[in-house]
Amino acid sequence: MQETAGRRERKKAATRQALADAALRLFLDRGFDAVGVREIADAADVATTTLFKYFPTKESLVFDEDAGRAEALAAAVRDRAPGTSVVDALRALVEHDVVRRHTDPDMAGFRRLLDETPALRDYRRGMWLRHEASLAAAVAADAGLPPDDPRCAALAHFVLDSPDFISAAPDPVRALDGVFALLDRGWSTLAG
Amino acid sequence: MQETAGRRERKKAATRQALADAALRLFLDRGFDAVGVREIADAADVATTTLFKYFPTKESLVFDEDAGRAEALAAAVRDRAPGTSVVDALRALVEHDVVRRHTDPDMAGFRRLLDETPALRDYRRGMWLRHEASLAAAVAADAGLPPDDPRCAALAHFVLDSPDFISAAPDPVRALDGVFALLDRGWSTLAG
């Protein structure tokens, strides 16, 4: 594994990181809406147009790449421990990604930022839902159903929609329980 | 019931209608993104600033008021026929509002507009979800559960999220079946 894959690659990565770092720092300081993209570009010492060559929107500056999430979802379904239901496996994944952030004190600032910025929550929901089709297919394959089975599609949609709902709830842990109680019982009487 | 409730009211209503009509006509003609708000205001013969006194956003030009939807949801839960489950009653309401549009040929243009404009679908989803809390409370009251029961909140959320998912699906009728099969079985084993 080459660490230094050419100066060009390294500079690109550095620029990208500088932008993301500057943006997050400014957002945490003063709030998402109070910081303009021109200011972020300035802080990272690049032109505004350059910023948009790295990040398609202002919101995307806040989130890491989600490379691997599609695979993580498929793996959660495929490689789950024997005796674990699909819904339980997905619950564990959501719990890991969402609820942990609500108890980790290092994420407090980040969490507050998300809480007070609907645009960011919407963006994150979209990132989850990008994998709706592939999760539906994985669930269908696991259950031995046709890949376009509508109940699998519905389950996949609700699971991927849930992180947003859960972290916006007053008590996220209880919300997680509620969501997966409903889905688990619904799914088990369909598939089991 | 006064038909003519003062010249002022009538003029306001006429301006509002002129804006909505002009907007829908232009959108259907050329697509949502290809029409600017300045052009819509021009077509309705008002200033751009006036347009935004009637409609808070460009998207809102497309949709009627949703006055009464909150009440319709509460009524669907409260006044349902004996022997009908809460989920079935809500299914009927969603079916009426969503699936009918998919079979009515008069709505074909409107439907295409929605299909090709994610911003409009998101806006409509938001309109449904505005009643999430009140629906959750109605469901909880009906089931004799505390008003903040997380399973009721989850059910309400998924029901109100579903119209968007359903009408975006390749086969909306099958999607409707899938969604409500899942929710119905999940809910009945919790509440029944």
Add this chain to the structure above:
DNA sequence: TTGCATATGTGCAACTGCTACACCTTTTAA
């Protein structure tokens, strides 16, 4: 090393949704 094609970055100007402001006109009500 030199030279060149290409990837990357720059600055400017513009467009789009949306808002603030100061002003004018119509309607309502005393």
Add this chain to the structure above:
DNA sequence: TTAAAAGGTGTAGCAGTTGCACATATGCAA
């Protein structure tokens, strides 16, 4: 009749985003 209140106007401007023409840096080949 008059004055307040409501509605509408036009201008100017902001913020996110993009297109364009030009500059620079890099990787590769000779």
